[in-house]
């Protein structure tokens with residue numbers, strides 16, 4: 724009989740101990756939020772989705788070389804001297820077309836190493852962190868803005884220019900060398916008379 728009441732007592736005490744924790748949380752501020760309706764403010768310098776402003780990209784490849792997982796792919800085409808590609812917003816002259824600039828964000832480890840070496844500060848981390856996809860292909864971000872026709876045009880112009888330069892070089896190499904004209908002996912130089920010298 725005594726054991727029966729001790730069990731009831733133990734049950735009541737156990738419930739009260741559990742409720743003590745529950746009651747304690749009723750009067751402390753909540754640490755959860757109603758995501759995605761409510762979103763936390765991101766810390767400064769948080770690393771999220773990358774963005775490239777192609778208007779400022781000079782195709783220097785430094786970001787791709789810095790990437791430890793090779794998830795940046797860049798292709799460039801040289802411009803010809805008759806084409807002015809303009810300046811970036813920081814005043815750097817653009818000399819290369821960038822027909823391909825892909826970032827495979829599925830491979831990205833968000834180290835940020837591509838951001839720091841960029842001389843024109845055109846690759847940056849954004850505050851976008853919700854970009855899940857059903858297809859991996861959709862996680863390859865293609866930033867280049869040139870159309871295939873524009874790329875072909877740039878390649879064709881470069882090819883013509885290089886052929887023209889090669890032809891000029893070959894013609895210059897094949898031209899007979901004309902002997903240099905004889906050099907006339909230098910006239911003897913005479914010092915001007917000193918007006919203070921008495922004759």
Ligand code: SF4
Pocket residue numbers: 773789790791792793794795826830831832833834835836837838
């Ligand atoms: S953040 Fe790191 S892993 Fe991602 S693209 Fe840049 S360098 Fe590569």
Ligand code: SF4
Pocket residue numbers: 775779780781782783784785786787797840841842843844845846
């Ligand atoms: S480092 Fe900057 S300028 Fe150079 S290729 Fe990358 S994004 Fe473009």
